[in-house]
Amino acid sequence: MSIITVERKVLEKNDEIALRNRQLFSSQRIFVINLVSSPGSGKTSILERTLEYFNHRVPVAVIEGDVQTDFDAQRIARYNTPVVQIVTNGGCHLEAKLVEDALKSLDLNGVRLLIIENVGNLVCPSNYDLGETLKVVVASTTEGDDKPLKYPPMFQRAAALVINKIDLLPYVNCKLEVLKSNSLKINPSLRIFETSCTTNSGIAAWCSWLEQNLLR
Amino acid sequence: MHELSIAQSILDIVHQSVPKEELQNVRTVRIKVGALSGVVADSLDFCFGAISSETPLSQARLSIEHVPFRVRCQTCEREFVNEIGYVVCPECGGVETTVLSGRELQVTEIELDDHQQGSS
Numbered sequence: 001m002s003i004i005t006v007e008r009k010v011l012e013k014n015d016e017i018a019l020r021n022r023q024l025f026s027s028q029r030i031f032v033i034n035l036v037s038s039p040g041s042g043k044t045s046i047l048e049r050t051l052e053y054f055n056h057r058v059p060v061a062v063i064e065g066d067v068q069t070d071f072d073a074q075r076i077a078r079y080n081t082p083v084v085q086i087v088t089n090g091g092c093h094l095e096a097k098l099v100e101d102a103l104k105s106l107d108l109n110g111v112r113l114l115i116i117e118n119v120g121n122l123v124c125p126s127n128y129d130l131g132e133t134l135k136v137v138v139a140s141t142t143e144g145d146d147k148p149l150k151y152p153p154m155f156q157r158a159a160a161l162v163i164n165k166i167d168l169l170p171y172v173n174c175k176l177e178v179l180k181s182n183s184l185k186i187n188p189s190l191r192i193f194e195t196s197c198t199t200n201s202g203i204a205a206w207c208s209w210l211e212q213n214l215l216r
Numbered sequence: 217m218h219e220l221s222i223a224q225s226i227l228d229i230v231h232q233s234v235p236k237e238e239l240q241n242v243r244t245v246r247i248k249v250g251a252l253s254g255v256v257a258d259s260l261d262f263c264f265g266a267i268s269s270e271t272p273l274s275q276a277r278l279s280i281e282h283v284p285f286r287v288r289c290q291t292c293e294r295e296f297v298n299e300i301g302y303v304v305c306p307e308c309g310g311v312e313t314t315v316l317s318g319r320e321l322q323v324t325e326i327e328l329d330d331h332q333q334g335s336s
Contacts, residue, residue: 008233
């Protein structure tokens with residue numbers, strides 16, 4: 001037997017492309033969010049409320065990732081916002097190469113904030129760096145308060161948590177304090193926002209935080 | 217099911233690390249998988265077998281070393297291990313902690329059967 005020592009990260013190729021994306025974003029002073037969550041937690045609704053709040057005062061562009069359909073891109077296009085839809089055709093996550101390719105059909109001129117909405121999935125997207133500035137994870141109250149303990153890698157890699165659908169708290173089996181303390185056991189530096197896309201509660205706080213983070 | 221694309225990335229690294237004429241001699245590909253890497257070892261093993269069969273690497277097997285999630289508390293300097301990903305110190309409650317291991321996902325070594333070399 002002979003042994004070849006390798007010591008290489010399995011996803012090094014993805015990481016190389018992610019680095020290229022990151023260099024492009026920072027050279028153009030674009031703050032980039034990789035928005036992740038399970039399906040149906042309200043990522044696209046949060047995006048819509050965010051676009052309404054900024055109302056073109058902050059130039060935003062969006063990359064939508066879905067397994068199938070361009071429904072989400074159609075929703076975002078109504079806000080006169082540059083948007084590209086990535087259809088993964090079964091793929092459970094976005095990869096840096098898909099984002100790099102999508103950027104070719106996105107006019108980033110003047111854009112200050114790029115939001116990449118990942119495929120709804122709390123497992124696979126945690127492995128793939130897209131070149132984003134920060135990951136933001138969304139957890140909705142209807143999913144229960146134990147999500148952070150069930151999917152720790154995602155909560156650990158995120159800089160912020162948006163707890164969405166807080167208007168439904170009286171009707172669902174989810175204790176806000178438990179959800180928050182579970183999240184902080186996994187990631188004590190997690191910045192937490194509480195939002196409702198129905199009542200608009202918390203959207204201003206979330207958007208102010210985004211605005212403070214814009215690169216100068 | 218991102219294990220399939222991860223298995224493909226492992227195969228790519230093997231192809232880049234081993235001369236083409238020796239690929240058929242590869243017997244073991246050693247990898248490290250951290251508890252918080254987000255990868256299911258059994259699923260990865262299955263996917264690797266599926267995409268390497270009927271290729272020169274059909275006799276290659278994955279050898280997966282599980283790396284526990286290990287954290288050191290900066291306040292009381294104790295080290296602790298858990299599989300959930302808690303980073304708050306269970307002894308003193310400190311939140312200033314350093315993750316020592318558990319996020320690995322890397323190929324470490326490739327083992328080849330040299331006896332096959334002469335006949336190929």
